[in-house]
Amino acid sequence: MAELNQATPADFTLLPNDRKRNNETIEKPSLSFMQDAWRRLKKNKGAFISLWIVVIIALAAFLTVPYANPTTTSKQDVNQQNLPAKVPGNIPGLNGMQKVDGQRFDAYKKAHVKQGEYHVFGTDQFGRDIFKRVLYGTRISLEVALIAAMIDLVFGVSYGLISGWKGGRVDMIMQRIVEIVSSVPNLVIFVLLILILKPGLFSIALGISLTSWTSMARLVRAEVLSLKEQDFVSAARTLGTSPVKIGLRHLVPNISSTIIVQLMFTIPSAIFFEALLSFIGIGIPVPMASLGTLLNDGQAAFQFYPYQLVFPAIVMSVLMIAFNLLADGLRDAFDPRTRD
Amino acid sequence: MSGMIKYVLKRLGIILLTLIIIISITFFLMKLMPGSPLANAARLSDTQRQVIEAQYGLDKPLIVQYWNYVVNALQFNFGNSFQFQNQPVSTLIAQRIGPSAQLGIQALVFGIVFGIGLGAAAAVRRNTAADTGLSIIAVLGVSIPSFVFAALLQYYVGLKLNWLPIAGWEGFKFTILPTIALGMQPMATAARFIRTEMVDVMGSDYIELARAKGLSGSDIVWKHTLRNSLIPLVTLIGPMAVNLMTGSVVIEKIFAIPGIGGQFVSSILTNDYPLIMGTTIVYSMMLMVVLLITDIVYGLIDPRIRLSN
Numbered sequence: 001m002a003e004l005n006q007a008t009p010a011d012f013t014l015l016p017n018d019r020k021r022n023n024e025t026i027e028k029p030s031l032s033f034m035q036d037a038w039r040r041l042k043k044n045k046g047a048f049i050s051l052w053i054v055v056i057i058a059l060a061a062f063l064t065v066p067y068a069n070p071t072t073t074s075k076q077d078v079n080q081q082n083l084p085a086k087v088p089g090n091i092p093g094l095n096g097m098q099k100v101d102g103q104r105f106d107a108y109k110k111a112h113v114k115q116g117e118y119h120v121f122g123t124d125q126f127g128r129d130i131f132k133r134v135l136y137g138t139r140i141s142l143e144v145a146l147i148a149a150m151i152d153l154v155f156g157v158s159y160g161l162i163s164g165w166k167g168g169r170v171d172m173i174m175q176r177i178v179e180i181v182s183s184v185p186n187l188v189i190f191v192l193l194i195l196i197l198k199p200g201l202f203s204i205a206l207g208i209s210l211t212s213w214t215s216m217a218r219l220v221r222a223e224v225l226s227l228k229e230q231d232f233v234s235a236a237r238t239l240g241t242s243p244v245k246i247g248l249r250h251l252v253p254n255i256s257s258t259i260i261v262q263l264m265f266t267i268p269s270a271i272f273f274e275a276l277l278s279f280i281g282i283g284i285p286v287p288m289a290s291l292g293t294l295l296n297d298g299q300a301a302f303q304f305y306p307y308q309l310v311f312p313a314i315v316m317s318v319l320m321i322a323f324n325l326l327a328d329g330l331r332d333a334f335d336p337r338t339r340d
Numbered sequence: 341m342s343g344m345i346k347y348v349l350k351r352l353g354i355i356l357l358t359l360i361i362i363i364s365i366t367f368f369l370m371k372l373m374p375g376s377p378l379a380n381a382a383r384l385s386d387t388q389r390q391v392i393e394a395q396y397g398l399d400k401p402l403i404v405q406y407w408n409y410v411v412n413a414l415q416f417n418f419g420n421s422f423q424f425q426n427q428p429v430s431t432l433i434a435q436r437i438g439p440s441a442q443l444g445i446q447a448l449v450f451g452i453v454f455g456i457g458l459g460a461a462a463a464v465r466r467n468t469a470a471d472t473g474l475s476i477i478a479v480l481g482v483s484i485p486s487f488v489f490a491a492l493l494q495y496y497v498g499l500k501l502n503w504l505p506i507a508g509w510e511g512f513k514f515t516i517l518p519t520i521a522l523g524m525q526p527m528a529t530a531a532r533f534i535r536t537e538m539v540d541v542m543g544s545d546y547i548e549l550a551r552a553k554g555l556s557g558s559d560i561v562w563k564h565t566l567r568n569s570l571i572p573l574v575t576l577i578g579p580m581a582v583n584l585m586t587g588s589v590v591i592e593k594i595f596a597i598p599g600i601g602g603q604f605v606s607s608i609l610t611n612d613y614p615l616i617m618g619t620t621i622v623y624s625m626m627l628m629v630v631l632l633i634t635d636i637v638y639g640l641i642d643p644r645i646r647l648s649n
Binding site for chain 2: 176180183184185187196272282303309313316317321323324325
């Protein structure tokens with residue numbers, strides 16, 4: 001206090017007059033919600049790298065249709081059965097050498113493969129190129145996952161919107177249905193569905209989303225329950241906006257982050273579930289191939305030709321890890337409070 | 341306490357309702373299936389046909405057949421298997437449920453025990469290299485499908501190192517690899533969950549108080565932090581049980597384990613409808629019972645949760 005008393009007017013400077021006008025402006029450019037989330041996502045290294053991995057894998061799978069399609073992937077060549085992986089250059093493990101009874105030999109030379117012909121991931125028991133099959137299988141897996149996510153989006157979100165918006169008895173009955181569906185193991189629901197529908201890309205995606213829509217519906221309902229009490233919704237109501245329009249124009253944009261994050265978690269679990277079904281032989285039917293089919297084929301031959309299992313397994317695992325990390329990152333980016 | 345009993349009764353009612361719905365769906369699906377056991381029996385005389393239909397109850401009206409099916413199914417009587425001649429489905433399931441249950445429980449225990457350990461270790465040493473390493477393990481465990489992991493374990497531990505048997509079911513040694521493969525996902529889930537919970541609890545006031553009282557670090561971790569973080573873990577057991585059921589179907593196939601999962605797969609592939617339906621109902625029932633038990637346990641150990649609400 002003593003020091004304060006000693007202060008003289010000379011210690012103070014007068015503020016310049018124009019300062020008054022400026023101190024109300026915000027120095028930083030204002031960011032929209034999505035821009036802010038994007039900025040936070042970029043800071044999360046793991047999630048950002050995962051985003052690129054997902055993009056690269058998806059591009060590789062979808063842009064290589066002329067190279068890896070059902071025609072090229074089912075081309076069989078008896079002379080080139082079970083060739084190990086070979087890439088240009090002499091990299092140990094990837095140089096086409098095979099070991100049988102302790103003897104190493106060049107499997108490509110033995111099979112009379114032309115100089116300069118490479119099978120990056122090797123070939124399977126029918127002489128089909130595994131790299132092409134992995135590209136094609138990844139595409140099918142991603143397609144199934146995307147269709148499942150779309151069904152989830154349309155059905156799960158509308159179910160949650162209606163349930164939360166209507167409330168009361170409608171909500172009660174709709175929630176009981178969700179409870180009943182989610183207390184049945186997903187495999188069981190899927191098997192019952194597959195007994196009536198022929199297995200195929202769409203029916204498998206439908207079967208997967210039949211079990212996964214419940215969590216989307218639950219999340220959306222919970223958000224709607226709290227949003228519908230807010231003033232902007234009553235304002236819209238008072239102005240006579242129709243419930244459908246309120247739902248699509250006012251509620252959905254406000255819960256878009258929840259929906260996006262949930263979709264990002266749906267995609268890897270759909271990939272996983274599809275692979276599991278194909279692995280046990282009730283998934284994608286034979287002329288098609290998914291990562292699960294490839295893993296199943298690889299597992300059958302892994303004692304003698306482990307690379308037939310390892311390459312699809314690596315692709316599958318990388319894809320799953322990238323999707324999961326990306327989904328985690330998005331959740332943190334949209335809601336910074338959840339970060340620990 | 342009476343609220344609790346009311347709650348349990350209500351839940352049992354919902355379970356019964358769900359089961360009846362599933363049984364109804366399976367019944368009408370079976371009726372929808374093309375073909376009948378007698379489709380190929382043009383050579384049978386009408387009397388023979390009537391005798392056979394009466395034997396299987398097919399001469400009665402559909403609604404009576406439906407009623408009989410529901411009543412029988414609720415008593416675990418699902419009829420005879422198509423692929424194993426004249427073997428009742430209930431016997432087939434009963435013979436094989438042992439290994440499945442053992443595998444499931446072992447995987448759950450393995451997952452939870454190691455998950456708690458890893459999660460607690462990560463929380464105590466948070467923001468160190470150990471924490472990062474553990475979170476990488478957790479991400480791998482959640483992401484890598486159990487069957488990929490199983491196949492890799494089989495190849496490296498079973499075939500290359502020859503430490504453990506590759507497949508079969510003849511003693512504890514045979515259960516280790518499948519248990520690890522199946523338990524990886526619950527372990528990773530539990531580890532992530534425990535870490536987040538513990539970090540959360542560590543920031544709370546009562547931990548601050550315990551520290552102010554001068555309690556030792558390990559006392560705070562074990563008696564105050566970990567204990568309170570364990571309670572919400574119970575809610576994870578339900579979703580884990582679903583994953584274990586789905587996962588066990590593949591794991592049993594890979595490791596040639598004589599459980600109901602492997603049998604389920606073969607029944608699907610051979611269109612053995614009675615066996616499919618029986619397994620379906622048993623799976624649903626097991627899951628619902630697990631969900632009910634976890635809810636009750638959660639209510640008992642956490643007084644803040646009121647079951648009656």
